[in-house]
Each structure stands twice: as structure tokens, then as C-alpha cells.
Amino acid sequence: MNKLALSVAVAASLGIASHSFADGPIDGTIYGKINVSVVNTDENSSDKWKLNSNASRLGVKGKTKITDGLYAVYKAEFEMCVDDGDCKGQTFTQRNIMGGIRGSFGTVWAGKHDSPTKLAQKKIDLFNDLEGDIKNTFEGENRVSNIIAYTSPTVSGFSGTVAMIPGEGADVDGDGIDDTGLTDGMSYSLSYSKDNLYLALASDKDVDSQDLVRMVMQYQMDNLKLGAMYQQNEDNLGTKDESGYFVSAAYKIDKTTLKAQYGFIEDDVDGDEEETLSLGADYKLSKNTKAYIFYTDNTDSEVDSSDDEDSSFGVGMEHKF
């Protein structure tokens, strides 16, 4: 209890300090979203109802001017579990947290953060954080600890990010030797963005025990937004060598957005396959609030074994602030 009192006291004292900072060099904003859904999940003919929090979050982000053209940039984001308040045994869990220095040379940043490969996906996943999230089918959707990265300025639509991930004594490449170097894991991305077109090429080396190459495309034509991804990945132990593709489409009609996506990946080592199909619709209630419905079917097919099929349907609402 004394520790709680101490935390509140520290918070209060920082609060007093903040009022003197607020008009000064610190520009910060609190942001977040609440995303809850009621979902019926049918796992191999056994169904259950759930209330899901879907990565609801609270964050602060901003920049602080150091000199003309030079800024400190920061972001700290935490997941909060709206459904039961239990985020892996804690009230909040860490999401993307980073700090960096931004200048005309680009940005050097570090923290615990989505890898450049995951960022390169650019939300072509239309059912992100729901049962149809592509992380349930594809590798490469990693939030990485101890990431040290450089992001270039955007020049003629091109931008690149390279990230180093020290192993800090873990065996990240699976060779039986603890890794202690600066570049034990690496992640890169190169993107091009112009008008309604976005293209990206990304790669991981020894990230989450995987080597991976990913290509992403997104294109917007009036009310229609299309996304596509092709990916190849293999694990360090040689037990997995996958390749697959993913496509998505969203069509906006007034306040309603119809959404569909499909992904397929096959393992060349053992012939196993994974498939994901999602259909849904969003209805915009206001600028920051939407209601949605969805249906998702995820299937894992293993050679010489029956398919493992999960299907879900749900309704939910998302409010951003």
C-alpha cells in the first residue's frame, strides 16, 4: 500500500512539473483505443462465447525540439485488457515503446518495437487484432525487444529502415551457442509510396528464429483499397520452409466498409498448409468510432492428419481517442 501511495505521490509531483513543461519544448499527446468484441468461436466442433479486448491500448507520443531541425521523438504504448483487466497477469503490458533522435539525416531509434518487416505490412491486414489477424497464419509479425534502428528520410517516395537486435546471451540462431553480438538479429525494409500506391520489400535474419523475405503492395482506387503480400520464410533449424501469399480488399460505401481477405501458406518441408479467410463489415458511427461484424475461418492442414479448423464470428466496436 505504501508503494501505491509512493507511485501516486511521484505521479502527482510529475504532474506539477508537467504544467511548467507544457508550454515549453515538450509536445506530447495521449492516444489510444478501446476495441471490444463478442465472439463465438468454433474450434473443431466445440464452440464458446467470449468477450475480447483486441489489443485495446493507451499510449503517449510526441516530439521535443532540441535545436532547429533536430528532435527527440518518443512513443510509449501499453495494452490494457478491457475484457477482464488481466493482461498476462498484469494491468498493462508493454506494446511499442521507443525513443529516438530525428534530424535531416533520418531517425535513430531504439526500444521494444514492431520489426521493420512487421511495420512494412502497412495494415493490409484488415482484421488486425481479431481472429483473422495474419499473425495467426504468417510468421514475421514480431514485436522485438532490444531493437536499435535507423530510418532514412523519405526521398522521392523511398524510405528504408534497418534494425539490429542484439541477442543478449540468447541463442537466436539455434546453433547451440549463446549470441552476444550487436547484430545477432537483423530486420530491414525498403518502401516506396506515391499517390495511392505503396510497395515494400522487407527481410528478417534470425528474428524469432526465422529468416524471412516479404513483399507488400497496397493500392487505393477511389473507394476500393487492395492489398497483397508474398512471403517466404524458413526457421533456423531447417524444420520449416514456408512460402505463401495474402490478399485483401476493402470497399467503402458511405459509412459502411465491406472487407475480405484471404491468405495461404505452405511448408515445403512437410507439406503442411495454413489458410485464413475473413469477411466482415465496418460501420462508421463517428470519426473515431465504428461498429463491426466479422466471420473468420482459419484452417491448419497437416499431412496424414485431420484438418484443424477454427471458425469465429463476432460483433464489436472500436473507439479511438
Added chain:
Amino acid sequence: MNFTDVKWSGAILSVAILLSGAANSSCDFDTDDADGPDFLDKIIQCEKQQDSRNKSAEASRANNSVRVTKLYGDGSLTASGIIERPVAAAGTLSHHANQSFVARQPYSLRPDAKFEESVTIAIQKLHLEMAHYCAKGWDMQRQWTEANSQQQGDFFLHYQFRCTET
């Protein structure tokens, strides 16, 4: 509540309060932009946008504070470059909601001044002018006196006032 919960709650609360002074900004930053490939650009652009919005708001406030219509002399020079003065027929009442005006009346403190030149009459005339342009009421913003350089002992009494909202 275990210690980990307390620690995280305290940390989050601290950060929230630390930034609460700046968090009232209404930026068009979408929450999902924080996870986008250009999240760094979004942070910089959004806060820059907020800077410019704040500057615009300050400029607007400053503009509003000096946009006062003179009811004497040549009138007021507006942003459009046109000298304007509200026109209202004599003896009528009108109301220019939220508009500010400056009226002035001469008065004299000379020993030989007539009663019609007294400050009492000047105030009476100023109130008639205020009622003429702000029939539903007004806020007095400022009052001051300037000497009449043409005649020693003569002055101009100025009232700056703003018509009420309704």
C-alpha cells in the same frame, strides 16, 4: 492488487499526468498510425500540425482582440483594406453581436466651459452611442482619455466596448 500492478499503474499514471497539459490537443493522428511504417513521420507531422494550429489560434485570438471598429474619425481599416464604419439610422437601435467598437466624445475642463461641454454630457453621449450599436447590451473593455491638441484643457473621452453575444 500485487506489486507489479501497482508499479505499472503508477508508471502509466505518472506518464499520463506528465503529459496531461499537452494532451488536450486535438490532433488528427489516428491511433493505428502509431503502428504504421511511417509512424515517425506521423509523430513529427502531427505535432507540427498542432504547433501551427496553436499559432493560428493565437493569431486569431490576437486578431479578434485588435479588430475594433472606430466610430469617429475615418473609421477602421479592415483586413480587406476597406475602411468601414457600421451604418445605422439616427434614432434607431441595432445590435452587432460580439463586435467591438471605440466611441469618443469631447469634453472640456476649462473654467469657462459650457455645461454641454462637461464630462457628464460626454458620458451621456457615449452611453447613447453604445445603446445605439449594442441595443441588447455590451461589455466595457477599456476607457481612456486623450488631450485635444487643438485646445488646452479640452479632452477626448474614449470608450471601447463589445456588444454582447445575444
